Amino acid sequence: MAAGAMTGAESVLRTLSAGGVKTCFANPGTSEMHLVAALDRVPEVRPVLALFEGVASGAADGYGRMAEVPAATLLHLGPGLGNAFANLHNAYKARTPMVNVVGDHAVAHAPLNAPLASDIASVARPVSHWYASARDARSAATDAAAALAAARGHGGGIATLVVPADAGWEASAGPAAPLPVPPPAPVPQDAVEAAARALRGGGAAALLIGGSATRGRALRAAARIAAATGAQLIHDTFPARLERGAGIPRAQPLPYLTEMATEALAGLDHLVICGTQAPVAFFAYPGRPSRLAAPGTAIEVLAGPREDVAGALEALADALGAPAGAAPGADAARPELPDGALDAAAIGAAIAALLPEGAIVVDESVTASAPIVAATAGAAPHDWLTLTGGAIGQGLPAATGAAVACPDRPVLSLEGDGSAMYTIQALWTQAREGLDVTTVILANRSYAILDFELSRVGAGSGDAPDGGALARGPAAEALFGIGRPDLDFVGLAAGMGVPGVRVDHAQGFAAALREALAEPGPRLIEARV
């Protein structure tokens, strides 16, 4: 390469930087060395190291949900992408804007079956809205520009660009100009009119909001519509980012359990889908429906996830003559600090009382979530991020990334103990970067959700071997209980540089939470529930 020429790696990074990428969550290896060297030449992109790729991808998810511009990840061939996969799956379901840069073997080396050779495309495709492998150093920047447009366009998505090592180390043609970002597709007037007819009819109706409709303009317009028509306002069970709290329009969560969700949707004449899809059960169960809306409910899709749901909801509100500015907000409700036994309700009450305005809550508290959600509806205004793809191990990384994206906002990370252990390495990145994250581990020393699900998958359906509930025998005991040996989360956090405290009653929890929220930097509270 001529002295002074720019490498392909640098051309890729400069292209991403020019298009708005400011952060790279990284766990690189040898095949990414020129991309690392490029990070040294492009100081506008901040490298954030993760000790495990699932932390990098989950952090990029949390970052993208809050920043609304993509972070990059830097990953090491197929196995690095594999380690990132589960949290890429969550981000894929959330349509978080994200650009994965995955190193690969040099083009001539790839067919030789070296130890790290694998079919990267096959791993990438299930979690990528856009995928390409750069052909060479001269075209890599053009691919990077296309990746970025795909990640930002149509409401956001996951773009994965593979950069073979030689495409990184050889001479490039320089950075590529950013491409236009395709906006979300406009919603046809027909869809607005159909939804308006449904809501004018006078029958029982609900709006189901998801995707980008759970915040901002879209949420306010949805609330105007609900107030003007009497329709219920329901949000997806696991929203990517929900604005909620005192003064913010209040939507009801669609319950997780099939039987509760079908009950919540029972008796509706019309269900209007806004930014999401018609509701389906999280899992199938013997004898229970997968589609949650009642058979007699007419479903109108106002806008899917790639469409301009905010514009569509505003048009719909106008068409219905809903008064502008008339979206009622949730009442403020700051309960007394709890006392007594420590359970999810007490934790919810303490959070509701103490949560600072503008906080970001990352909720992976699994079986404890519902009482906490209920208790915090009237807390100070905040954002609520959830497990969009059901792949546990997202909470600690997403909290990490959200804190990088929003250094002026406190982050509260609510974690089940089982879930926490998937990506516990995130605590180290929080300590390293001095991130203002308070992690609450809800330690019940079990995969409680599985205990519960075991009884549900067979119970009452006649489909269990004995026609009744599945029995919990020693194998289930061995696979659901994680209290032998007991996990010491305070010790684990200390081992990664995060100070922590263990509490086992409500008053102690409230005191610990108050202190943690008041201090900068990461803290961990192990709540023994």
Add this chain to the structure above:
Amino acid sequence: MAAGAMTGAESVLRTLSAGGVKTCFANPGTSEMHLVAALDRVPEVRPVLALFEGVASGAADGYGRMAEVPAATLLHLGPGLGNAFANLHNAYKARTPMVNVVGDHAVAHAPLNAPLASDIASVARPVSHWYASARDARSAATDAAAALAAARGHGGGIATLVVPADAGWEASAGPAAPLPVPPPAPVPQDAVEAAARALRGGGAAALLIGGSATRGRALRAAARIAAATGAQLIHDTFPARLERGAGIPRAQPLPYLTEMATEALAGLDHLVICGTQAPVAFFAYPGRPSRLAAPGTAIEVLAGPREDVAGALEALADALGAPAGAAPGADAARPELPDGALDAAAIGAAIAALLPEGAIVVDESVTASAPIVAATAGAAPHDWLTLTGGAIGQGLPAATGAAVACPDRPVLSLEGDGSAMYTIQALWTQAREGLDVTTVILANRSYAILDFELSRVGAGSGDAPDGGALARGPAAEALFGIGRPDLDFVGLAAGMGVPGVRVDHAQGFAAALREALAEPGPRLIEARV
């Protein structure tokens, strides 16, 4: 389902059990509940819980390498398989016998785009020698029998069987009979004769052994050939399982670094490939070759990984008239216990002095490995397991699985600090199961290999932007150093129930190693090097 009928899940598990599967490394979810219930009905299969799927897959790899029968894994849909991917990649490259059982949504639920829906086949194929998704409960056991035959046949491999939830919960036709296990393919006489001609010619020659040729009958036959012909005996850089130590035929490792590997293979007239493939570089580097044998070296493939390499080597030894029983073993060499500074050489000396006969060493010590390997060549006889696929995070899980497979043999797990953090959760499973594993963390507080590689990928080739070595700037500093904050491995281990000690000089290390090896159950030594 009729009362008393067997579920599809139970038919799958009984089929695996009848075919020799005794252990299931599991991290299940709701879609696998009937498989969990089946584990309660088939007590012949021992469930071992992992807190993260990468621990389960790595443990199954370590188990399969030592037991030579497959363990099962139990994984939760695409994301669970994704978490397992990197260690499945290592096992795939090792051709470890293994059966992955992956739950999926019920067949009718799968197309509805529920949160956990994804393209499981796409993730599975790059790490599966055999793949199928069960169509229904009546055929699932037949699929399980085929999976097991594929995992055991032709020298071993990874079989992945997806079991949709309804294929698990509906009525089966009962277990399927085990299928015949296809033996490794016989090696044609032509290949034996060609290798014999090459070795008789009198030129410089070497045998490169890999796959199953690094142990047992095959290793002994290779050593007979080397002794009779003067050929060098070289083993793959990263063997799946190498028998070594005092009295066992000694092979030289092919060095990791391209320049050292090409030097080790320079000047050969003939290179005979036994149970592996012609040697290729781990990574490509600007201006360096990917194929490691010299251009003038004639390569004879005696047997590939799916062929009967032991039979071929014995036939070759006989054809060459190599005396039976004449395979010389390595000399015993138990050094004095080291003193002074703690470095890889001192650690190697302590291990060489103290390693018990029959120990299993799992080596993921990365940059520290070469001196330790050199120091332990004359230690008491042992097995040495390495990182076949280059995806770090394999050591702690593989040690876990090896200890489950061989409860009467001590396991020594040599781990880099960076590598350890990928799957640190394995320590908890070691504590839970009371496994006799001594983990040594070689804590240099950096990804030292990357520092080294950064200088290599550009150095001297003229391909770095400035025509020389890539400079290490602040981004590289941020991405290679893991000492800020310092990781406290003794604290992390204690948090998961494993007692540990920190040492920073050679004498202390030797004392800690002696004590750890003498005690049953897991121990951790953080060696500050």
